[in-house]
Amino acid sequence: MENKTRMKNKYKKPTTLNCYAGSRYRFSLMVCSFIGCVLLFHVYFLNQSQHSQHAVMQMNSDHPYYRELVEVEDDGIKIPPPRKRSPRAIKRKPKRPTTLIEEFLDESSQLRYIFFPGQKTAIDPLNDAGNESLYYHPGRIWLDTDGNPIQAHGGGILYDDRSRTYYWYGEYKDGPTYYAHKKAAARVDIIGVGCYSSKDLWTWKNEGIVLAAEEANETHDLHTSNVLERPKVIYNKNTNKYVMWMHIDDANYTKASVGIAISNSPTGPFDYIRSTRPHGFESRDMTIFKDDDDVAYLVYSSEDNSELHIGPLTQDYLDVTNVMRRILVGQHREAPALFKHEGTYYMITSGCTGWAPNEALAHAAESVMGPWETMGNPCVGGNKVFRLATFFAQSTFVLPLHGFPGVFIFMADRWNPADLRDSRYVWLPLLVGGPVDRPLDYSFGFPLWPRVSIYWHKRWKLPYKWSGKN
Numbered sequence: 001m002e003n004k005t006r007m008k009n010k011y012k013k014p015t016t017l018n019c020y021a022g023s024r025y026r027f028s029l030m031v032c033s034f035i036g037c038v039l040l041f042h043v044y045f046l047n048q049s050q051h052s053q054h055a056v057m058q059m060n061s062d063h064p065y066y067r068e069l070v071e072v073e074d075d076g077i078k079i080p081p082p083r084k085r086s087p088r089a090i091k092r093k094p095k096r097p098t099t100l101i102e103e104f105l106d107e108s109s110q111l112r113y114i115f116f117p118g119q120k121t122a123i124d125p126l127n128d129a130g131n132e133s134l135y136y137h138p139g140r141i142w143l144d145t146d147g148n149p150i151q152a153h154g155g156g157i158l159y160d161d162r163s164r165t166y167y168w169y170g171e172y173k174d175g176p177t178y179y180a181h182k183k184a185a186a187r188v189d190i191i192g193v194g195c196y197s198s199k200d201l202w203t204w205k206n207e208g209i210v211l212a213a214e215e216a217n218e219t220h221d222l223h224t225s226n227v228l229e230r231p232k233v234i235y236n237k238n239t240n241k242y243v244m245w246m247h248i249d250d251a252n253y254t255k256a257s258v259g260i261a262i263s264n265s266p267t268g269p270f271d272y273i274r275s276t277r278p279h280g281f282e283s284r285d286m287t288i289f290k291d292d293d294d295v296a297y298l299v300y301s302s303e304d305n306s307e308l309h310i311g312p313l314t315q316d317y318l319d320v321t322n323v324m325r326r327i328l329v330g331q332h333r334e335a336p337a338l339f340k341h342e343g344t345y346y347m348i349t350s351g352c353t354g355w356a357p358n359e360a361l362a363h364a365a366e367s368v369m370g371p372w373e374t375m376g377n378p379c380v381g382g383n384k385v386f387r388l389a390t391f392f393a394q395s396t397f398v399l400p401l402h403g404f405p406g407v408f409i410f411m412a413d414r415w416n417p418a419d420l421r422d423s424r425y426v427w428l429p430l431l432v433g434g435p436v437d438r439p440l441d442y443s444f445g446f447p448l449w450p451r452v453s454i455y456w457h458k459r460w461k462l463p464y465k466w467s468g469k470n
C-alpha cells in the first residue's frame with residue numbers, strides 16, 4: 001500500500017508545483033502572444049505606411065519628373081579655414097570655430113554668397129525662357145514680370161477659382177532695415193501687403209500693394225512705425241469677399257494682435273477693419289486655414305510664444321468664435337503653415353529665434369482642433385546643418401499641388417536681417433508619405449502618421465504634367 005502510494009507519488013508532481021508550472025506556461029504563452037501581437041501590429045502599421053508611400057509613388061511614377069522631386073543632392077558646403085590671427089590675439093581671445101548659422105548671420109562672412117547669391121543669378125521669368133524656364137532656385141533673387149525682386153515675404157497663396165489664377169500675398173519690405181532701439185529686432189517700416197498673380201506659380205505679375213501703410217495717423221494699426229507680418233487671404237463664398245488676416249504689432253512686439261481686412265477683389269484694394277487679441281490672448285506669428293467644408297481657422301502663437309492656439313472663424317471670416325484649443329503647449333513654436341491630406345491635418349512650424357533660422361518640425365492631427373502630435377524634422381537632403389536650419393529658412397505656407405495628391409509646395413522665407421528687403425524665398429517640394437530617408441525611430445511604438453518630407457534641391461521644377469488648376 002505504501003509502495004503503491006510511493007509509486008503513484010513518484011509520477012505525481014506536488015500540487016503547488018503543478019500549479020506553478022501551469023501558470024508559468026500560461027504566463028509564457030501570454031508573453032509570446034503579446035510579443036506576437038506587437039510584432040503583427042508593427043508589421044501591419046509598417047505595411048500601412050509603406051503602402052501609403054507606395055500609393056504616392058504609384059500615383060506619380062509615370063511622371064518622369066516626379067522622381068526628381070524626391071532625389072536630393074548633398075550640399076558640400078565647407079567652412080573656409082579661419083582668417084589668420086596673430087599668436088597674441090589668439091592668446092588674448094581663443095576663438096571657437098564659427099558655426100554655419102553664425103556665418104549665415106554675419107554680413108561680412110566669406111560664405112554670404114552661398115546663402116544670398118547676387119543679381120546675376122536671379123530667377124528672371126522674362127529672360128529665362130530657355131533651359132532655366134520654370135525652374136525654382138531656392139535662395140536666389142526672384143524677379144517679377146517687370147524685372148523687380150518679388151516683395152511678398154511671410155506670405156501665402158490663394159487660388160482664385162473665379163479668375164483661375166494664383167495670388168501670392170506677402171510683406172512688401174522694400175525699405176531700409178534699421179533698429180527702432182538697441183534691444184529691438186531688425187525691422188522695415190510697414191509699406192503694405194504686396195500681391196502678385198500667376199497661372200504657372202513661377203511667372204509672377206506685380207498687382208501692387210493691396211493693403212497700404214498709413215503714413216499720417218500715428219495711432220493707426222498700419223502706421224509705418226508698426227509691424228505687419230504674415231498676411232494670408234481666403235475667399236468667403238457666402239459674402240463673396242476676400243478676407244485678409246495678418247499679424248499686427250508695435251515695434252516692440254507687445255501689441256501682439258491680429259488684423260483683419262476685406263476686399264471685393266483678390267487684387268484689392270483691401271479695407272482694413274480692425275485689430276484684436278483673439279480670444280483675449282496675445283497673438284504673434286499666425287496663419288489661417290480654410291477646410292474642405294469652408295470652415296476657416298485661425299492659428300496663432302500665444303502665451304509668450306510658448307504654445308499655439310487654434311479656433312474656428314465666424315461664417316463671414318471676420319472674427320473668431322469663442323471656441324479655442326491650446327495646442328503644442330510648452331513647445332515654443334511659431335511660423336505655422338497648415339495643410340490637409342486624405343483627411344489628416346498637418347502643420348509645419350519653426351522654433352522661436354527671431355530672424356535666425358532654426359529647426360522645423362512637422363505635426364499631425366486627426367481633427368484640426370487637435371490634439372496635435374509632433375512628428376519630427378521633415379527636412380531631407382542638403383546636409384545636416386541645412387536640415388537643422390530648415391535650409392536656412394522659416395516656414396510660411398504649404399500649397400497643395402492640384403492633380404498631385406500628397407504633393408505640396410513648401411514656402412519659406414530665408415530672412416536677411418541685415419537687409420530684410422533682400423530676404424529670399426525657399427520653395428521646395430513637400431510630400432506626405434514620401435520615401436523614408438533614414439531608419440524609422442518610433443521608440444518601439446507605431447508610426448501613427450505618414451511621413452512628411454521636404455526635399456532640398458538647388459534647382460527643381462514642378463512635375464511636367466502640372467499646368468495650373470485649369
Ligand code: DGJ
Pocket residue numbers: 154185229230285334335353354355394
Ligand atoms: C520670427 C517671426 O516668425 C517673423 O515673422 C518675425 O516676427 C521675426 N520673428 C521678428 O524677429
